[in-house]
Amino acid sequence: MLSQLANASALELAQRPLRAVTSNPARRIGITGAPGAGKSTLLGHLALLRRAKGRLGVLAVDPSSPKTGGAILGDRVRMDELDGASELYIRSLGSRNTSDGLADNLPEMLDAMDDFGFAEVMLETVGVGQVEYAARAQVDTLVLVLLPDSGDTVQAMKAGIMEMADIFVVNKADLSGAQKMAADIQRIAALNHHDPGSWVPPVLLAAASQPASILALSEAIDRHQAWLGTSNRQEILHEQRARYRLRRLLEMRIAQVIAQHDAAFFAAPLAEQLLLTLEMLGRVSVRP
């Protein structure tokens, strides 16, 4: 089922029957951050803690090769090493043609997790840089995992993913610089969120070796989930999800059409290339 969804083309996705709105959607928790920040390990510990709250599934994305399409999906190695992990449902995904931190057809796979009856889905993005924040709209609660000493205050002030997180975690907090890093982010996050009633992202210190820090992170996620219920954030997120889905579908289709052009095509004037491509895009019926 998930394999079929992952492999579906834009046209196949468009032809799927409209999905009824699920009355009981899974809570969606996203874990994002730079490569090697400790996302998988943190997620594994969190998942073991949170599975008591209902059936929990994990979708973990690792990068696909732009040269061969191949991928090493190694996130679950970290998770499988934990005691009790064999009861978790973990699905590893290659990012495939997507370069925003997610994977091809991920919105559809998240919906499928709702349909499978999961109470909570944890999504691990690929290792990201400053602007791959598409996970923002796909999850309800976004956790950004940072490393101590990964930059000065100016890095924390930069636009992009630093503005998107609901919870900041300075991971590997037993390394030096963690406290200072957390204090810097705290100051900047407080300046970014000053509307009354808005969520002020907490900045937490965590280490896989400190169970109390994992528990504190899990509790922060619960607090954010409770806050969501009192705000109109979910409506905004649902609209953003719908926009992302349509845009990705079109992008996939455009990439498919452009891949069909031969080298000679690009000798034509740009306006002609554009018109011909638009014509090819319009030439297909997507009516179910």
Place this chain on the structure above:
Amino acid sequence: MNTLLQTRPALAGKRILIGKPGLDGHDIGAKIVALTLRNAGAEVIYTGLRRSPLQIAQVAVDEGVDAVGLSILSGSHKELVADVMTQLRELKAADIKVFVGGTIPAEDQLHLRELGVAAIFTADMPLTDVVRILGERLA
């Protein structure tokens, strides 16, 4: 579909689990094969060391793989392979193909084939042959 892609790689679109069942802790071979399969276009999931046959079969089902490659250097290949095949059947996933790599004496290879193993790769086999044979078996 990938922009930098010229020809379709031999294992494009395939999902393959590389598993290390049992107690041997040598996974250089498993990692080299994983990387080779990646370079041939496969999505490769690696289990890490010292997994039980049940864990490996369960991961194969959860991950929806086309094939499981078992890397075994401990000498216990007959028992471990039989266990993995049994667990896959019990999980109604007998369609997932199993191949084995490692130090497999010639006299055991027939036995493994009789268990239903799709291919056996010994340490002296060129990696290009591994890719070619897998491509054929998974076609």
